[in-house]
Amino acid sequence: MSQEWNIKSRAHVCSFCQKPLVDRAPVVSALKxxxxxxxxxDCHPECWKAAERDWTPFSQWDGVYFAPVREExxxxxxxxxxxxxxxxxxxxxDPAMKNVIYVLTVMLERAKILxxxxxxxxxxxxxxxVYEDRKNGDTFVILDPRLRLENIGGVQQQxxxxxxxxxxxxxxxxxxxxxxxxxxxxxxx
Numbered sequence: 001m002s003q004e005w006n007i008k009s010r011a012h013v014c015s016f017c018q019k020p021l022v023d024r025a026p027v028v029s030a031l032k033x034x035x036x037x038x039x040x041x042d043c044h045p046e047c048w049k050a051a052e053r054d055w056t057p058f059s060q061w062d063g064v065y066f067a068p069v070r071e072e073x074x075x076x077x078x079x080x081x082x083x084x085x086x087x088x089x090x091x092x093x094d095p096a097m098k099n100v101i102y103v104l105t106v107m108l109e110r111a112k113i114l115x116x117x118x119x120x121x122x123x124x125x126x127x128x129x130v131y132e133d134r135k136n137g138d139t140f141v142i143l144d145p146r147l148r149l150e151n152i153g154g155v156q157q158q159x160x161x162x163x164x165x166x167x168x169x170x171x172x173x174x175x176x177x178x179x180x181x182x183x184x185x186x187x188x189x
Contacts, residue, residue, distance in 0.1 A: 007090055008040035010137025012068070015041040016051050023067035029117075030057040031130065031139065038141055059118035059130045066137065082107055083133075085162055090140070092169070098145045099155045100162070100172065105131060105142050107159070114140065 008031070013020050021027055021042065028048040032039045032055055043051070045062070086104045089097050108114040109131065117139075118130040127144035147155065158175065161167035167175075 007087065008038060008139040008141075010065070010139070011040070011042040014043040014047050016043050016047040019044070021065040021067075023065065025065055027063050027065040028060065029063055029132070029137075029139070030060040031141070033058040038139075040139055042137075058120065061117045061132070063132070063137070066135070068136065082111075082159075082163060083113060086140070089169070097169075097172070098143055099147060099151070100158050102142060102145050102147065103152070103155045103159050105129075105140065119144070 010029070011021070021044070026045050028041075028043055028045050030041045030048075032041065038058065041048075041057075042065070082104055086101065086108065089101050089104070105114060109116060113134060114131040115134055116129055117132050119127055120130075121127050127146070129142045129144050131140040131142060132138070133140070158167070158172050162169070162172060
């Protein structure tokens with residue numbers, strides 16, 4: 001699959017019976033891997049058990065459905081928060097940002113905003129981690145770049161620079177590319 005990551009929002013109706021999901025009621029969520037990406041299913045537990053499926057989920061978990069809450073309009077923020085930045089980076093689909101995306105995801109997991117639901121090692125050796133946003137139920141499929149300890153500090157500095165607004169995405173992507181080039185040169189010598 002060409003996508004290294006993507007976001008799938010939680011449904012508000014059962015994927016099988018099409019009846020609305022009830023606030024604070026149990027829900028079964030699953031991801032189906034397709035040639036074009038991941039398809040998400042959210043359903044009542046009894047519908048999941050009764051449904052006839054000729055496929056095995058890429059990932060499946062039990063959760064609680066929380067109905068969306070209307071928020072009052074707030075003044076626009078000048079700086080992006082980590083969640084907004086993660087969503088923006090994922091929509092760019094830029095492989096050069098995989099380390100930044102992963103570190104942002106781990107930051108949000110430690111802040112208890114995201115929860116890891118599953119991880120899968122694929123045939124090509126890559127690991128895809130499935131995270132869910134605790135508040136709105138969005139699912140994130142994140143490529144684990146298997147960062148080495150000596151590289152984490154530099155990536156954290158990039159994340160801080162993006163969140164503080166001291167560097168742009170273009171500057172970070174350029175820094176990342178230069179770092180990869182230098183690493184390739186040192187490996188060749």
